Amino acid sequence: xxxxxxxxxxxxxxxxxxxxxxxxxxxxxxxxxxxxxxxxxxxxxxxxxxxxxxxxxxxxxxxxxxxxxxxxxxxxxxxxxxxxxxxxxxxxxxxxxxxxxxxxxxxxxxxxxxxxxxxxxxxxxxxxxxxxxxxxxxxxxxxxxxxxxxxxxxxxxxxxxxxxxxxxxxxxxxxxxxxxxxxxxxxxxxxxxxxxxxxxxxxxxxxxxxxxxxxxxxxxxxxxxxxxxxxxxxxxxxxxxxxxxxxxxxxxxxxxxxxxxxxxxxxxxxxxxxxxxxxxxxxxxxxxxx
Numbered sequence: 001x002x003x004x005x006x007x008x009x010x011x012x013x014x015x016x017x018x019x020x021x022x023x024x025x026x027x028x029x030x031x032x033x034x035x036x037x038x039x040x041x042x043x044x045x046x047x048x049x050x051x052x053x054x055x056x057x058x059x060x061x062x063x064x065x066x067x068x069x070x071x072x073x074x075x076x077x078x079x080x081x082x083x084x085x086x087x088x089x090x091x092x093x094x095x096x097x098x099x100x101x102x103x104x105x106x107x108x109x110x111x112x113x114x115x116x117x118x119x120x121x122x123x124x125x126x127x128x129x130x131x132x133x134x135x136x137x138x139x140x141x142x143x144x145x146x147x148x149x150x151x152x153x154x155x156x157x158x159x160x161x162x163x164x165x166x167x168x169x170x171x172x173x174x175x176x177x178x179x180x181x182x183x184x185x186x187x188x189x190x191x192x193x194x195x196x197x198x199x200x201x202x203x204x205x206x207x208x209x210x211x212x213x214x215x216x217x218x219x220x221x222x223x224x225x226x227x228x229x230x231x232x233x234x235x236x237x238x239x240x241x242x243x244x245x246x247x248x249x250x251x252x253x254x255x256x257x258x259x260x261x262x263x264x265x266x267x268x269x270x271x272x273x274x275x276x277x278x279x280x281x282x283x284x285x286x287x288x289x290x
Contacts, residue, residue, distance in 0.1 A: 127181040134179035135200065152246035153239075154280060155179075155198040155209060159190065160254040165231065165267060166190045167253070169214035172197045175207055185216075194250075199280075202241045210236040211251045215267055226263070235269035248274040248282070 155174070159167050167190040172180040180197045182189060189195075212234045217226030239249060249271065256268040275283040 123183060130178045130181060134174060134177040137175075137177050150201040150203045151241040151244060153198065153200065153202050153207075153241060154196075154246070154248040154276060155251075156248065157195045157197060157211060157251045157253065158193060159195075160252050161215065161267065162255045164218055164226065164263075165215040165255065166218050167213060168216050168230075169212075170195060171212045173210040173212075174198060175209075204241050204243050206238060206240050208236060208238050209249065209251075210234065211269060213253050213267065213269065217263065229263070231264055231267050233267035233269055235271070237271040239273070246276055246278070248276045248280070250274060 155172065157170060157172070161167065166187060168185055169183040170180070170189065171178060171182075180195075182195075184190075213232065215231045215233070217229040217231065219226035233253065235251065237249070237251070250273075252270050252272065254268055254270065255266045257266050275285070277283050
């Protein structure tokens with residue numbers, strides 16, 4: 001018959017059983033030790049999240065150039081407020097710069113030159129009309145007075161002015177009617193030595209003729225300022241016409257005075273009566289009983 005175990009041996013066996021790990025408890029301990037290894041991947045994905053956050057913070061830096069663009073225009077609007085359907089601002093038109101309807105300065109100059117040419121032609125036509133009216137008036141007076149013969153009168157003008165004056169206009173009035181008017185700025189009028197004004201019959205009796213001359217100053221070097229001045233001279237002459245005969249009445253524009261005479265007082269006019277033949281040539285005056 002076996003001997004029952006003693007109490008000390010039983011207590012020692014119980015302690016060993018309590019301290020020795022059981023197979024079911026030791027198996028779950030391995031995953032517990034592996035948990036720290038699994039935690040590392042969880043912290044690793046957090047890094048990309050921080051990297052993604054960097055572009056989001058850098059976006060405001062891209063907006064800065066858009067706010068700095070409107071420097072010269074003084075406008076506070078940015079690119080985000082621009083209407084994509086609005087029309088682009090256009091540059092100032094030539095019409096606003098030149099004040100012309102067409103906005104083309106070159107076309108306006110051409111139009112102005114043409115207009116000046118038309119005005120010159122109109123002025124020339126007016127002169128011809130005035131001259132024709134004067135001749136008709138003289139003819140009417142001759143017919144109304146019943147005198148068809150009368151005396152023949154030739155009126156002419158000679159330009160004897162110095163080179164300091166250039167004749168740019170001449171007008172002649174006979175018995176209150178303008179019979180001649182001519183204007184020229186090119187110098188052609190000044191180059192003619194004698195201007196034919198009138199050639200026709202006038203009724204017997206007293207008559208009156210007036211000439212009006214306009215000169216433009218000419219100078220060179222220190223006297224070039226004279227080109228900006230105009231000088232006028234006028235003279236009236238009375239004459240009588242007989243029942244018959246013919247003569248030529250010549251007005252002479254000349255420069256009077258000296259260096260001390262003011263420029264405005266130098267232009268002057270004198271009249272000369274010359275006997276002529278039927279061809280209009282001067283007839284020498286008889287002298288010495290011949």
